[in-house]
Amino acid sequence: MNTESKRKRKAQARPWVLVMALLVVGLAYSVVVPPSSSAETEMTQQIEEGKAIFDVSCSSCHGLNGEGLSAGPSLIGVGAASVDFQMGTGRMPAARGEAQIPAGEVVYSQEQIDAVSAYVASFGPGPAIPESSQYDPEGLNADEIARGGALFRANCSACHGIVGGGGAMPEGKHAPALGDTEDVHIYEAVRTGPQQMPTFSKDVLEDDDVRQIIGFLNTADEAPRYGGLGMGNHGPVSEGFWIFLLGIGGLSAIAAWIAKKGAGAR
Amino acid sequence: MMAKPTTVVEDRTDLESRPAEHGAKHPAAGTATWLDERVGLGKIGKFGLRKVFPDHWSFLLGEIALYTFIICLLTGVFLTIWFKPSMAETFYDGSYQLMRGIPISEAYSSTLAISFDIRGGLLIRQIHHWSALLFVASVTVHMLRVFFTGAFRKPREINWLIGMGLFTFALLAGFSGYSLPDDLLSGTGLRFADGLIRSIPIIGTWAEFFVFAGEFPGDLIISRLYMAHILLIPGLLLALISAHLALVVYHKHTQYPGAGRTDNNVVGYPLFPVYAAKAGGFFFIVFGTMVLFGGLFQINPVWLYGPYDPAKVTAGSQPDWYMGWLEGAVRIFPNWESHIGGTTWTWAVFLPGVGLMGILMTGLALWPFIESWLTGDKREHHILDRPRNAPTRTALGVAGMVWYGFFWIGGANDIIATRFELSLNAITVFLRVAVILGPIIAFIITRRLCLSLQRSDRERALHGSATGEIVRSADGGYDEDHVPISDGEQHALTQHAQPKVLEADDGSGPTGVPGPTKVSKFRATLSRWYLGSQILKPSADDIDEANHHEAQHGVEDAEARRELD
Amino acid sequence: MTTNLPVQDPDLHHSVEDPGIGEHVERFTDVDKGAGNRVYYTLLAMLGAVPVLAIAFIVIYFAMPRDWIIHIEFGGATYIHASAMNVTLGLTGGLAVLLIGIAVVQWARALMNDHEMIEERHSAASDEDTRAAALAQWEDGVRDSNIRRRPLLLGALGGAVGFAVIPAVVTLADMGPWPTKATRAETIERTLFAAAPEETIRLVNDETWRPIRPADLEIGQLVNAQPSNLHDVDSPSHPATPKEHHQEKAKASIIIVRMDPNSIKIPESRTDWHVSGILAYSKICTHVGCPISLWERQTHHLLCPCHQSTFDLGNSGVVVFGPAARSLPQLPITVDDEGYLIAQSDFTVPVGPSYFERDSRNDYKDGDA
Known part of the structure; x- marks a missing residue:
């Protein structure tokens, strides 16, 4: 189970992306100095674009106005964060209704996802896509990250397992492993409660709490397995499996070598 | 000294010859004489040095158990130097960053210190845990070997019972050790033990209050388990192991059927030097393997689980493998509870949690006597059965293993559900049926298989x-x-x-x-x-x-x- | 009789006469001197490597910084990412010990005499003469003890020893408080919520201790919570013994969930136990006591990760699957003057696993009013 590399690359790439984005935005502002009305036009354009995608990919299950059909729930009031999570992790658009719709290939670009998010957000008020300051664990100190661990064990580990390895839920559902999930998506999942996951609102779990949880997950994920190979990381179950396979099996093979006699005993 | 090629023991009279009658005096003779005059070393040597042991790989399974026990004793001593069996709370200030400033118990804190701040501590801790797992595993597999080959028959019934005692204490040793670090996993195990004790009819609540010194978790359970883990249980194990081995020496080892092997002899290699070299060498092999395990394979990363807190739990909480079948039984058992005269009888916990272990232990302990009652056999046996030649026993044994195995799978049903994308509930329902049908089917198939092997033996003969x-x-x-x-x-x-x-x-x-x-x-x-x-x-x-x-x-x-x- | 064989009359009906142990099969090392020498030098090499490995172990122990990490990655896959000290100590120490073992075993297998030997067995049973002699000695002893003439002595001795053991056992009687009716009422039958309503006990978040207002909760929200007065019980922030704190937390931990009131069943007797679809339940499983919070917002089912008991929080916490027999106790809640969630009273039934002394047959079951 190698989950660390992707997260790691992301974590390293993020500051650069941020700096570049800020530069571009800043330049655009200082050089073009757009009139305020043009921002609104842009907004409308984005919603229009989102609607086009929504009508093609989403409306068959969620209804033309997101009112919800038998195949998919209403999207009124779910907010942009929900759309960004569902589409950004490849859960949506789903091929078919299942007990649990798994994460998958992300089929739309972030721009397109933003457009659909903006369109769905226009159905009714809901959680917005977070600013990076809300979820980015950058700048947390060691004590805060450790506190994130305590919060994770209080609120998350029951379903998602120790250090977010995932866990079983009733009737074939499961709480997914969090190793490959991007920071922003963890934040959005906490706030919007996708599928069976409960919501954790801002008043109960503040943004700083969530940042600390994300910081803990990232640090724990990048940390070495101090004791050696993880051997499957399923705790005592995998440990028991290996002690029989390698311990009993291996030593029995050696025992057979020890007890061999005659010409066979080289 | 190399053995000279002899085939019959009676020929080996010259071994104990007195140095005085020889020209040259052996350098060790002085010490040997000194000891002989005090403890009769000569007689001991004459009795033991060339004692014959038969050679077979399956006879080494019990040795793995002995050696892993010794490894646990050695590494355990190191751990006791650092471990603090206290539930008093402190703020963690060791070098593991992800636990910084978190209030944790002394027990957990010292376990983290062993893992991160004491040189070689993590290695010793991991060797100890891997050896403990292998100890219980080899005890179990050794017991299966003895069962399937009929080595428990007269005159070895007492040693079989001692073995049952060893098996029981091995489980207790493992469980008490698992509970010591006071991390979230071990605390969850204790919570389960608390519920298990409470479910015992009539005395349950009293037993719970006595074990935990009041309500769960209290602040004494770790120090009490520590006493049991490092003193009481190892002491009992040591005593029983001594008796177990003494009886093996006294009865002489059983042997498999073969030319020249009879109930009246034992064919094999002398203790000195061949068997001593093989057994002694095997000790180093087992030890070396365990050190490699400890160095290369991570086991029970307590730092990931966090400190125990009765309000917290993690998905995928499991006991170590030897408690897995009980855990599974408790998971798949129907939710039976009955009320008699104002009391509550929690069968759903008591029957699988306490009852099954009782059935297994009692059944195994009584088996030698049941079998001799069924066969009317009062004869001594020193030649082992080939499992096929005792088809019903073999079939019963395999049925028992299948029964145990399905419970065992139950203990990992959540891991299986996530790993193989199955429904947790479906696995549970399937296992409820499988623990009943599985053993029956296994019994029938195994007995038939034994009989066809017997048939092919007959043809071959x-x-x-x-x-x-x-x-x-x-x-x-x-x-x-x-x-x-x-x-x-x-x-x-x-x-x-x-x-x-x-x-x-x-x-x-x-x-x-x-x-x-x-x-x-x-x-x-x-x-x-x-x-x-x-x-x-x-x-x-x-x-x-x-x-x-x-x-x-x-x-x-x-x-x-x-x-x- | 010179020997005391285990099987005097084997009566084994041997179909084929025992031909005796087979011919000794020569090993390569027996017939080929070169092969023997090769084994000899290999053994020497193995044993010679042990001191090298042992010294390497010692050097690593003293010289290697504890925080060094060994990280081997190849083609995107991480092979090992671990404490360098643990891995290298394990490798050097393990190989050193292993080599000793392999060398000694190989010595036995390849170079020591491998002619099989036969030793006679003797039955454990004594012959008649020995038994008679033992019996006679027993009789002598009994006679010497004069027990037959003064028979009460033995009974008195047995009784005395028996009675002497009782005080030793009695010293264990204080291993824990006795769970009498009064003790039970103060311990396992009572939680910190019992102080309500005389005292205002807010429901606060686990870890952050923040109190909760109904407006903070959206539909589908879960809060892992505890009573506010847990803070006063020997809190872990005062590094004293956390005994009471843990004991109370083990009973008083709760989960608060908010559901659409129209999508759940609320029985007659519990209509005023919730605050507009916000319900509080014990977090302690009624099976063996694991804390449970694996809640599905759409099905309203709550799963225990230990043994998979499943409770329906949309239906007063009744059991829908698994080994738990009793519904999850629900905590009656309301809001205080400042609008924070508080407990109305203690749980109406004890939390956690059933126990012998209490008849739980009248606890809430599916379909009760």
């Missing part, structure tokens, strides 16, 4: 080994060619006794007449069930006849060929 060449006889029939097997193999295949079914006393036969012992109808019925299915091994006459027939066959073949020419 009578007609030799099949060559795979098909020969056409003169009258147009086809036949597979056979080559005769060695006398030794023929003997080994037919060496076992085939006990007769006990006959019921129907009141017809006069008593006091030599013949089969008559028993009650009930016992006779069970005896028929137990011994009834056997493929008769070939008698001396059968073999004679077969040889004659083969010879005849050969003659006929030759004649047929001549005719063809």
Whole structure:
């Protein structure tokens, strides 16, 4: 189970992306100095674009106005964060209704996802896509990250397992492993409660709490397995499996070598 | 000193010769004489040095158990130097960053210190835990070997019972150690133990209050378990192991059937030097393997689980493997609870959690006596059974393993559900059926398999080994060619006794007449069930006849060929 | 009789006469002197490597910084990412010990005499003479003890020893408080919520201790919570013994969930136990006591990760699957003057696993009013 590399690359790439984005935005502002009305036009354009995608990919299950059909729930009031999570992790658009719709290939670009998010957000008020300051664990100190661990064990580990390895839920559902999930998506999942996951609102779990949880997950994920190979990381179950396979099996093979006699005993 | 090639023990009289009668004095003779004059070293040496041990890989399983126990003692001493069995709370300030400033118990804090701040501590901790897992595993597998080969029969019943005691204390040693670090996983295990104790009818609540010094978790359970883990249980284990080994030496080891092996002898290699080298070398091999495990494979990363908190839990919480089957049984058992006269009987926890272990232990402990009652066998046995030659016992053993195995799978049903994308509920429902049907099916299949192996043994003893060449006889029939097997193999295949079914006393036969012992109808019925299915091994006459027939066959073949020419 | 064999009359009906142990099969090392020498030098090499490995172990122990990490990655896959000290100590130490073992075993297998030996067995059973002699000695002893003439002595001794053991056992009687009716009422039958309503006990977040207002909760929200007065019980922030704190937390931990009131069943007797679809339940499983919070917002089912008991929080916490027999106790809640969630009273039934002394047959079951 190698989950660390992707997260790691992301974590390293993020500051650069941020700096570049800020530069571009800043330049655009200082050089073009757009009139305020043009921002609104842009907004409308984005919603229009989102609607086009929504009508093609989403409306068959969620209804033309997101009112919800038998195949998919209403999207009124779910907010942009929900759309960004569902589409950004490849859960949506789903091929078919299942007990649990798994994460998958992300089929739309972030721009397109933003457009659909903006369109769905226009159905009714809901959680917005977070600013990076809300979820980015950058700048947390060691004590805060450790506190994130305590919060994770209080609120998350029951379903998602120790250090977010995932866990079983009733009737074939499961709480997914969090190793490959991007920071922003963890934040959005906490706030919007996708599928069976409960919501954790801002008043109960503040943004700083969530940042600390994300910081803990990232640090724990990048940390070495101090004791050696993880051997499957399923705790005592995998440990028991290996002690029989390698311990009993291996030593029995050696025992057979020890007890061999005659010409066979080289 | 190299052994000289001897085949019979009686020839080895010169070993204890006195140095005084030789010209040159052995350098160690001084010390040896000094000890001999005080503790009779000479007699001990004469008795033990050239004692014969049979050689077979399966006889080394018990040795793995002994060695891993020793490794646990050695590494355990190191751990006690650092471990603090206290539930008092402190703020963590060691070098593991992800626990910084978190309030944790002294026990957990010192476990983290062993893992991160004491050089070599993590290695020793991991060796200790891997060896503990291997200890219980090898005890179990060794017990299965003894069961399937009938090594528990007279005169070894007492040693079998001692083995049961060892098995029990091995489980307790493991569980008490698992509970010590006071991390979230071990605390969850304790919470389960608390519920298990509470479920015991009548005395449950009292037992719970006594064990935990009041309500769960209290602040004494870790120090109490520590005492049990490092003093009480190892002491008992040590005493029982000594008795176990003393009886092995006294009875001399059993051996597998084969040419030259009888119930009256033991064939193998002398303790000094061959067996001592093999067994001693194996100790180092087991130890080295465990050190490699400790260095390369991570086990129980307590730092990931965090400190115990009765309001917290993690998905995928499991006990170590030897408690897994009980955990599974508790998971899949139906939610039975009954109320009698104002009391509550929690069968859903008590029956699988306490009852199953009781059934397994009692059943195993009584088995030697049950079997001898079923067979009427009062004879000493030093030649092991080949499992196929005791088909009902073998089938019962396999059925028991399947039964245990399905419970075991139950203990990992959440891991299986996520790993193989199955429904947790479906696995549970399937296992509820499987623990009942599985053993029955396994019993039937295994007994049949044993019987067909017996049949093929009979064929092999009578007609030799099949060559795979098909020969056409003169009258147009086809036949597979056979080559005769060695006398030794023929003997080994037919060496076992085939006990007769006990006959019921129907009141017809006069008593006091030599013949089969008559028993009650009930016992006779069970005896028929137990011994009834056997493929008769070939008698001396059968073999004679077969040889004659083969010879005849050969003659006929030759004649047929001549005719063809 | 010179020998005492285990099987005097084997009566084994041997079909084939025992041909005796087979011919000794020569090993390569027996017949080929070169092969023997090769084994000899290999053994020497193995044993010679042990001191090297042992010294390497010692050097690593003293010289290697504890926080060094060994990280081997190849083609995107991480092979090992671990404490360098643990891995290298394990490798050097393990190989050193392993080599000793392999060398000694190989010595036995390849170079020591491998002719099998036969030793006679003797039955454990004593012969008649020995038994008779033992019995006679027993009789002598009994006679010497004069027990037959003064028979009460033995009974008195047995009784005395028996009675002497009782005080030793009695010293264990204080291993824990006795769970009498009164003790039970103060311990397992009572949680910190019992102080309500005389005292205002807010429901606060686990870890952050923040109180909760109904407006903070959206539909589908879960809060892992505890009573506010847990803070006063020997809190872990005062590094004293956390005994009471843990004991109370083990009973008083709760989960608060908010559901659409129209999508759940609320029985007659519990209509005023919730605040507009916000319900509080014990977090302690009624099976063996694991804390449970694996809640599905759409099905309203709550799963225990230990043994998979499943409770329906949309239906007063009744059991829908698994080994738990009793519904999850629900905590009656309301809001205080400042609008924070508080407990109305203690749980109406004890939390956690059933126990013998209490008849739980009248606890809430599916379909009760």
